[in-house]
């Protein structure tokens with residue numbers, strides 16, 4: 001018996017996800033390792049994939065990232081041996097007890113990185129690195145330019161702030177509640193935080209920028225809020241959209257872009273394999289491991305659940321106000 005989380009229709013993840021015996025995965029093929037999964041994260045993107053309406057044929061595997069212990073190796077695998085701890089991403093069907101994974105997608109986990117950190121040490125840090133590279137394409141980021149980091153209390157948002165501080169990139173954090181703002185001030189005392197719950201938040205952002213340009217806004221929300229974000233973005237600046245939390249179309253008058261030279265661009269880790277050079281990917285993975293080792297305190301865990309409580313875990317993962325990632329231990 002080998003259990004995995006699957007769904008056979010799209011909908012509310014708390015309702016459609018189920019624990020399914022998918023049977024023994026069989027021996028790993030050449031180039032694969034067999035991993036006994038110790039923990040996996042529930043990312044907003046996982047929940048979106050399960051809830052986005054579409055026709056589903058049969059049981060769909062879930063999850064893309066996990067950590068665990070190598071229990072078998074297939075042929076032509078010399079990087080790993082049974083007993084090694086690994087993290088892997090992206091592997092469709094990571095939410096399972098035992099998986100055969102392409103060894104090229106796995107990375108070793110340092111001894112001092114606990115499972116709950118290792119479970120989330122690839123997708124979010126690599127996303128953050130892609131965002132930082134996109135931001136640094138503006139010549140004044142890292143000099144007098146300030147990056148406005150919307151949804152800064154999220155897992156990706158906190159990693160971005162920590163990394164930007166380390167690389168001396170000025171940022172302003174934007175959140176949607178005073179409570180979240182207070183938590184971020186405690187965590188990053190030297191980084192200004194503004195809450196969109198204040199009616200004058202646009203003025204507060206300008207005050208925090210203190211006359212410096214804001215050439216980049218990072219935004220995983222989209223929706224109608226985009227218009228306000230563009231009002232604080234400098235002429236010629238980039239609004240980088242990397243999520244769709246608003247769940248609604250962006251509404252924007254053409255004149256907003258016409259007269260400002262501003263650019264709206266999307267960024268997704270799904271293009272990491274297709275659009276990022278192999279050398280850069282190797283460097284990103286090494287950086288992700290370093291980030292997990294040195295910024296462990298920013299890999300907060302919102303809750304830990306057993307496999308049979310997947311519905312509770314999914315509910316928690318989409319709950320407003322949580323800090324950190326929900327982790328499941330199969």
Ligand SMILES: NC(=O)c1ccc[n+]([C@@H]2O[C@H](COP(=O)([O-])OP(=O)(O)OC[C@H]3O[C@@H](n4cnc5c(N)ncnc54)[C@H](OP(=O)(O)O)[C@@H]3O)[C@@H](O)[C@H]2O)c1
Nearest residue numbers: 044045127153154155156220242243245267268269320321
């Ligand atoms: N493009 C990519 O490749 C990529 C990769 C990874 C993540 N992402 C995206 O990055 C975003 C953050 O992911 P995460 O794992 O860091 O999230 P997380 O830790 O689960 O945090 C979610 C955050 O979203 C906020 N939020 C939810 N709905 C919102 C809304 N409508 N308006 C404003 N804020 C809202 C919550 O704020 P409260 O605390 O106020 O509830 C919370 O801070 C997600 O959209 C995710 O899909 C994109």
